[in-house]
Amino acid sequence: MDNSFKLEQKHLTLVHQTLQETLDSIEKLMSDNANQAKNFKKTAGKETALNFDSYADNLDTFAAIETMNKQIDSFNNKQTQLQNTKSSVTRLLPAPYFARIDLKYPDETESIPFYIGSAGFSPTPEEPMIIDWRSPIADLYYNNKIGKTHYLANERKINVTVATRRQFLLHNAVLDDIFDTDVAIQDPLLVKTLQENKNSQMSSITATIQQEQNVIIRDTKSTALLVNGIAGSGKTSVVLQRIAYLLYRYRDNLVSSDMLLLTPNTLFTNYINQVLPSLGEESPLQMTFNQLMTTFISKSISFESETSHVQELASKLDNLALTATDFKNIKLNDITIFSQEDIKQFFDQTPKTMSLTKRITALSSILTDEIESKIEHDSKNGKVQAELSDLTDSQQEKIFGRLISPSSDIAVQKATKKMLLWRNRQLLKQIDQKDWLNIAQIIKSALNTQQINHLDYTFTRLKLLNLAQKRLRFVMIDEIQDYSLDQILFLLTAFPKAHWTLVGDQFQSILESNHPLTFTNLKDLFEEHNITVTQRNLYTSYRSSGAITTAFIKHGAPDLLEKINTIQTGGKEPVHVENKDFSDLITSLSLQVESLDKHELSAIVTSDLNLAQAIHDKIKQTVLGNTAEKLPASGIVVLPLTLAKGLEFDNVIIADANSKYYLDSQFGENRIYTAFSRASKTLIINSVTD
């Protein structure tokens, strides 16, 4: 072992030195390349005389331009490559790799060591010094395989024998420890990582991804993947690693904007925001469900109803018979061009056998054709043509981009047509955007109601205006248990071509709702859309100590107690404190806060924002409300449970564990489970008897 340590230290020194030398030389290579490109452009520009005198000259000139462009592309590609190497090397220097796996291939006598890091690095193309954690070989490492096995590279099965699986604790060029691990029952690197203080920012788990998590991260077979995991089992971490994995795996044709990550609130979005950049990847589109809805509505509207009826609308809309009141007059400069009745008549001309969405698209074309034929007709009318001469210079500039003087009849007609199209541009836009559809009225008649709900409105608009986004390839949803089936149906309609990663925890369903989502219903809904759902369960508690894990599992999910695994076994038992009244609570909280380490991150979790505010007013900790954007790096925050969910703290103080909120017959136990499970080291539970 001693000798192994020495050899590994020697290897690390060499790798670190090579990384450092690469970084030192790369700046110069980049500036040399940029200068060469600049000089090339200057001289090539002069030398490539543009000669279009004859057909042959044209060909020569085009060939010369083509050669010049190719050379410029090659300079650009080289610069991008150098930039990528620079950013990988910069990320690798503080921790060049975290593991090693030795593989023996069938026709080789010696095994080959592969060092695995958060990025790949090869000083020469034939010699990978560090392999990327997402490469096929690294899959063997995460799968804990020792002995004969295989991996897939470019869909080809490669047989190998895994001889050694080794972990490293290191920083920069200094090796702190090495662990040879055959089976990761005890994962020393993992335990050490988990014991570190919590932070205002989540970190990546690349070095310590566990087998059950790896399977989820690398799943490319399932169209919908549902991860049901207990609190602190790494669901959010897995989603983020999965995004980075998919961007690597499909790097030739997938960009981050082809992915959408739905998050519960802005505080949470900021909490996870550093992970992907630290993995060298761009973040996907990230938003809350409400923010997503606004992208499907063109103006701000106020809604009266809290209850949505998307499933009912989905079944009714396609066969709805529209009446004149379901349309709005189409006006230009206060003059009605098409009345509701006109539109209804055109609507009746569309085939009744088509779905309503298709009939509306057809109707839109009919209306556009009507306007365009009128323009065509008017453009031949001498009186209208005469209006051309009334146009001022600036109007001509706007319409034609220049001053005009049409000389032939055809030129006059063409210019008149252009003028009329310009005058009617708002009208054509209105028709195209289908502003003439009275969405609210359509919902009212479909549902026989007077009050409109936000989601119903957005869904109806999405469906009737055919606004589905087929380009989006992956949708990731965190905290899926907080969504309603109606919201999921909306998403399935909005992103018909997407692959789905849904992660959540049934026991963290804490929001009052008449129909909380069950995973069985969720799966049924996907299957109704011909999407098979693969479900994976995560039963290992990474965040919380053994004592805290037992405490929260006993509340929300007592039946699971036998199944749960805890990485950080033991720990301090939760402390219960009874208080007579609010002022007693404040005295207790002040003492409890005093006892906590100020360098750690701690939270006082309340049942609602008012109590958080009241506690803040008395003991002046940072209070976080619904619009909070960021957690502090350390210290104490006071926040309601609805905001704390998804986040984590070293220490958690529950302010009012016996309030109505936590005693609620339907959601109370889930709320306690969620609140307790925010803590990793210390949990103090206050109740107020008064």
Ligand SMILES: Nc1ncnc2c1ncn2[C@@H]1O[C@H](COP(=O)(O)OP(=O)(O)OP(=O)(O)O)[C@@H](O)[C@H]1O
């Ligand atoms: N394989 C791992 N290696 C190191 N840390 C891990 C690993 N898996 C999870 N963790 C850590 O455990 C904590 C909980 O992870 P995460 O927040 O992803 O869990 P979660 O299931 O989304 O939790 P919750 O549902 O309670 O919000 C984080 O600090 C995360 O870094």
